[in-house]
Amino acid sequence: MxxxxxxxxxxxxxxxxxxxxxxxxxxxxxxxxxxxxxxxxxxxxxxxxxxxxxxxxxxxxxxxxxxxxxxxxxxxxxxxxxxxxxxxxxxxxxxxxxxxxxxxxxxxxxxxxxxxxxxxxxxxxxxxxxxxxRASDFEDANEDVANEVGKEIEAELDKIIDSRLESAKTEQRAFEVxxxxxxxxxxxxxxxxxxxxxxxxxxxxxxxxxxxxxxxxxxxxxxxxxxxxxxxxxxxxxxxxxxxxxxxxxxxxxxxxxxxxxxTFPQFEKREKDRLLKRFVLDVLKAMPDDDESGRLKDGFAEFISLVWERGEYSLRRIERLCTLFGLCLAFTNKKTIRHPALIHILCDLKLSSPMLFAKAKTGTLNYLDVKNFYRFSDDLDKRNNKLDWYSLNWRYFLSSTEELKGMDVSGFRDSSFYYNIEREDVVRFLANNIVERFAFPT
Missing domain, CATH: 3.40.50.300 (P-loop containing nucleotide triphosphate hydrolases)
Structure with a gap:
């Protein structure tokens, strides 16, 4: 492993x-x-x-x-x-x-x-x-002495030039040979x-x-x-x-x-590149710790990378670092541990892409608008064409006030968070500090 x-x-x-x-x-x-x-x-x-x-x-x-x-x-x-x-x-x-x-x-x-x-x-x-x-060294010298020195320098220079002319052809010949x-x-x-x-x-x-x-x-x-x-x-x-x-x-x-x-390297249309990046992520993750859920979490993370890579033009090395961070999260948890995929995926990404927002997540001061603006979530939550909507719904639930959640069906979210006996408002902070930040990359 x-x-x-x-x-x-x-x-x-x-x-x-x-x-x-x-x-x-x-x-x-x-x-x-x-x-x-x-x-x-x-x-x-x-x-x-x-x-x-x-x-x-x-x-x-x-x-x-x-x-x-x-x-x-x-x-x-x-x-x-x-x-x-x-x-x-x-x-x-x-x-x-x-x-x-x-x-x-x-x-x-x-x-x-x-x-x-x-x-x-x-x-x-x-x-x-x-x-x-320097020329100033001669300023105080006798004019005759200065002239004599000048003649000696000129004579030596003539010898150097003659030697250089003679050797130039030899050097050029060595290069050509x-x-x-x-x-x-x-x-x-x-x-x-x-x-x-x-x-x-x-x-x-x-x-x-x-x-x-x-x-x-x-x-x-x-x-x-x-x-x-x-x-x-x-x-x-x-x-x-x-x-x-x-x-x-x-x-x-x-x-x-x-x-x-x-x-430059071959370029692909977005749909094809999304598919290839997903394959690349799964290939990197396959030797990493098992997700204890028949590969469902790994598949989800690969899908997430294929959704967000374009926003930051992630390099392959950057994606590999994200996979390492996610692999560490898998190694430190199991299916009995609270590890909401929608939260874990974005927290891993924020740790590398926006340390400032990740720091806010650790202190419990991150709000939904921060995440919404960073990932350009849709305002219309009734739309289901954008695969990021699922992330938007999750983050809206865990970072919004009770008043802001009025009119939103939160039954599924409530069941999953109550199972782990953690207050809704504390889930993001808990995951940031105890799962994603458990192992820190050197800065």
């Missing part, structure tokens, strides 16, 4: 693909396979939408289809100052190239790494020495399919690192037979760009230099 929602490893290994994303991934792989041009594609989805699970499953399916594959968690390498070495080493170690070819590619990568590293060191030295020598070797090796071996390099969690990285990854991919890895899939939220990369280069920069235009096109 599980209490927590399935982790990434379980989701990656799941046999069922509820949202049809494997088929979407197969379409991406076909695009990569058919393209003669090296592609950089961004999967642009928000946090909690299941990007990492998709990326890991895509990597597995790509290997099954004989692609060469690298899965790179950028956030785990965020500490590494040498982006080129990180990316190159993943290709060398994970693509299954033969020992001789691996040795060849490693040698070419070392040549490039030396140049990239030297540039980084020079940049660091410039940063450390910036401002140490590495790129050509990489392209050739990725088109040979047991399969002629290209390399799919999946970069995950890029939007969680430090801005300097994230942009360095993009720039390194463009300048050193953009070769035939190598494609990149950036799994990220482009808005976050845009924010990183503005942080690095100033708010005046057109971040979207800047990112266009690195990303050929963006893709």
């Amino acid at each position: 599980k209490i927590l929602a399935p982790d990434v490893e379980q989701a990656v290994a799941a046999s069922e693909d509820i949202f049809g994303r494997d088929l979407f991934g197969d379409g991406l792989l076909k695009v990569f396979d058919l393209s003669d041009d090296p592609l950089v594609v961004a999967l642009d989805e928000p946090w909690g939408s299941g990007k990492t699970v998709f990326a890991r499953r895509l990597a597995s399916r790509a290997r099954d289809q004989k692609f060469k594959v690298v899965y790179f968690d950028a956030f785990k390498h965020d500490y590494d100052p040498d982006v080129f070495v990180s990316l190159a080493s993943q290709i060398i170690e994970e693509t299954g190239i033969r020992p001789k070819e691996k040795k060849e590619l490693k040698a070419k990568a070392k040549d490039v790494a030396k140049i990239v590293g030297l540039v980084a060191i020079k940049g660091a030295i410039r940063g450390l020495t910036a401002g140490v020598v 590495f790129r050509q070797t990489l392209s050739t090796l990725m088109s040979t071996g047991d399969s002629d399919k290209p390399l799919i390099f999946i970069v995950d969690e890029l939007d969680r990285c430090r801005p300097t690192y994230a942009l360095s990854v993009l720039e390194t991919i463009k300048h050193l890895f953009s070769v035939k037979n190598v494609h990149f899939l950036l799994v990220c939220q482009l808005d976050q990369l845009s924010a990183a760009t503005r942080k690095m280069y100033g708010s005046e920069i057109d971040a979207s235009l800047y990112l266009e230099k690195f990303v050929h096109f963006r893709v």
Whole structure:
């Protein structure tokens, strides 16, 4: 029996693909396979939408289809100052190239790494020495001495420029040889399919690192037979760009230099998405504690999520947290415990969606209008077209005064609340404090 929602490893290994994303991934792989041009594609989805699970499953399916594959968690390498070495080493170690070819590619990568590293060191030295020598230091010097110093500096500068001109072609040649070797090796071996390099969690990285990854991919890895899939939220990369280069920069235009096109997960019509979300919730809940009522409470909670997800555009991760909270409620109760589904469902949701309203529920100060406005309950209680009306009737009964309930048939509610010997006005507060809040998530 599980209490927590399935982790990434379980989701990656799941046999069922509820949202049809494997088929979407197969379409991406076909695009990569058919393209003669090296592609950089961004999967642009928000946090909690299941990007990492998709990326890991895509990597597995790509290997099954004989692609060469690298899965790179950028956030785990965020500490590494040498982006080129990180990316190159993943290709060398994970693509299954033969020992001789691996040795060849490693040698070419070392040549490039030396140049990239030297540039980084020079940049660091410039940063450390910036401002140490100032023009004002010479203001009190003898004019002849100043002229002589100037001549020595000019002579040294000439030597540096000459050396740089001589080495420029050598450096460019090293880059070209590495790129050509990489392209050739990725088109040979047991399969002629290209390399799919999946970069995950890029939007969680430090801005300097994230942009360095993009720039390194463009300048050193953009070769035939190598494609990149950036799994990220482009808005976050845009924010990183503005942080690095100033708010005046057109971040979207800047990112266009690195990303050929963006893709998003398949979208569904509301009715279909409601159905899929209900299946998803039931799939998460099936390994959690039994509801002691032949699955009736789990079915009801899945139906509730399918009704309310659209209001807050709940991410899959958010829904999983709701399922965990509901699972804890099930573990802490049984059918002899007061646990009105209409109240428990909404209290679980309020705890995550509106902590302020949930705090009012705990103190007994929550009123029906608070809940009615938050969930947009219908004013016409005679309507039965809206499935949320059932929740509206329940919450109206437990949070309204006796005067406000005049004219409403409350016999069914009265029987259920009296059975547990709890006053009507105390039921919501009792459930909030003793069931839903029994286990608190860290804040």
